[in-house]
Amino acid sequence: MHAVWAPAQFEATHQKTVTVDGQTSLILSGNLTSRYYSTGRDFGVIDQDSADVSAIEKVFNADFAGSSITPPTGDDLVWSPTNSQASLLKLINSATTSLSVENEEMALPAVVDALAGAAKRGVAVKVTMTYNSSYKANFNTLVAAGAQVSTYANSANTLYIHAKVIVADYGKPSAAVFVGSENFSSASLTGNRELGLIVNDSAVLSSVDKTVAGDFSGGTPWTA
Numbered sequence: 654m655h656a657v658w659a660p661a662q663f664e665a666t667h668q669k670t671v672t673v674d675g676q677t678s679l680i681l682s683g684n685l686t687s688r689y690y691s692t693g694r695d696f697g698v699i700d701q702d703s704a705d706v707s708a709i710e711k712v713f714n715a716d717f718a719g720s721s722i723t724p725p726t727g728d729d730l731v732w733s734p735t736n737s738q739a740s741l742l743k744l745i746n747s748a749t750t751s752l753s754v755e756n757e758e759m760a761l762p763a764v765v766d767a768l769a770g771a772a773k774r775g776v777a778v779k780v781t782m783t784y785n786s787s788y789k790a791n792f793n794t795l796v797a798a799g800a801q802v803s804t805y806a807n808s809a810n811t812l813y814i815h816a817k818v819i820v821a822d823y824g825k826p827s828a829a830v831f832v833g834s835e836n837f838s839s840a841s842l843t844g845n846r847e848l849g850l851i852v853n854d855s856a857v858l859s860s861v862d863k864t865v866a867g868d869f870s871g872g873t874p875w876t877a
Contacts, residue, residue, distance in 0.1 A: 660716055663734070664844035669834050670709060677701050678709045680850055682817045682834055693815040694755065694868060696832045698857055700850060704728045709848070716846060733847035737835050741842070742767050744821055744831055744851060751777045753820040753865045758836040759788040765837075769798035781869045783807050783814045793877040803872030812868065817849065823862045829853045830861050 659666035669681035683695030700706065705727035712732070715722035724732040731740045738761075745752060745767040752771055759765065759782060772778040778800035782788070784807055792802050805811045819831040833849015835841050852858075 657717055657719075659846070660719055662721075663846045664840050666716070666846045667733075667834050667841065668846050668848040670713075670848055672706060672709055672713065675710060676703075676706060678706050680709075680833060680848060682832060682849075683815060689813075689815070692809070693813045694864075695816050696818060696861060696864075698832050698850060698852070700729070702728050705730055705850065712848075729850040729852050731831065731833055731835065731849040731851055733835055733841060733845050734843050737833075737847060737849065738763065738842040740851065741819065741831060741835065744819055744829060745771055747827075748776050748821040749827070750822050750825055751820075752779070753818075753823065753862060753869065754778070754780045755814050755816040755818045755865055755868065756780075756782060756837050757815050757817065758785075758838045758841070759791045760836075760838040761842065765791045765794055768800060769794055772799040777801075779803070779865075779869050781805075781814055781865060781872055783811075792875050796875055796877045801869075802875035803869045804875050805872050812871070814868065816865075818861060818865060820858065820862045820865060823858060828858055830858050832857075832861065 670678055672678040678700045679697050681697040708725035708727035712724045731737045748771055768778055780802045784804040795802055817833055817835050822828045829851055831851045835847045835849050
C-alpha cells in the first residue's frame with residue numbers, strides 16, 4: 654500500500670470513491686468513517702459503466718501522481734472543479750415537475766437562485782437539510798419562492814443530513830438523480846476535487862427518492 658498527499662492545486666480533495674479491479678466504482682456522498690454511519694444520511698451508487706470506471710481510474714492516477722488532468726466525464730460523471738456546477742444547474746433548470754434535494758450546505762447563490770426559479774415556474778421543490786444559521790437567508794429565499802424546506806436540528810439525537818442528492822422529475826420519463834460528494838458551495842463546485850454522477854436508473858431513482866421523501870417528512874417545516 655502506498656499513500657500520497659492530495660494535489661495542492663485543490664482547495665480540498667473531497668471525492669469519496671472506491672474502485673475495484675478496474676470494473677466497479679462505488680461513488681459516495683459519505684466519508685469512510687464508521688462513527689458517522691449510524692447518525693448521518695448518505696448515499697452510495699455502485700457504477701459498473703466501463704466509460705465511467707475508466708475515467709475515474711484515469712483521474713485517480715493523475716491525482717496520485719500529482720499530474721494535471723481535465724477529467725473525462727464518461728457516460729454519467731460530474732466532476733469538480735470542472736463540470737459540476739454547470740451539470741447540477743442544468744439538472745435543476747431542466748426539471749418540469751419536481752425536485753427533491755438533500756445537501757449539507759446551501760451557500761452558493763447560483764444554486765439557490767436555480768432552485769427558487771424552479772419553484773417560481775411551478776416545480777414542486779422540496780429541500781431537506783440539517784439546520785445551520787448560515788443558511789437562514791437562503792432558506793427564506795427558497796420558501797418565499799414557493800419551495801418547501803424541511804430541517805433537522807444539529808444535535809447528536811437527530812439525523813444529520815450529509816448527503817448530496819438531487820432527484821428531478823421522479824416518476825416521469827425524464828427522471829434523473831444526482832448522487833455525489835459535491836456540496837452547494839463555491840469551494841466544493843469550483844475549487845475541490847469532487848465526484849458525483851447523474852443517472853436515470855430506475856432502481857437508484859426509486860431507492861433514493863423513497864429515502865429522501867421519508868427524510869423530508871421527518872424534518873421540521875421551515876417558515877420564513
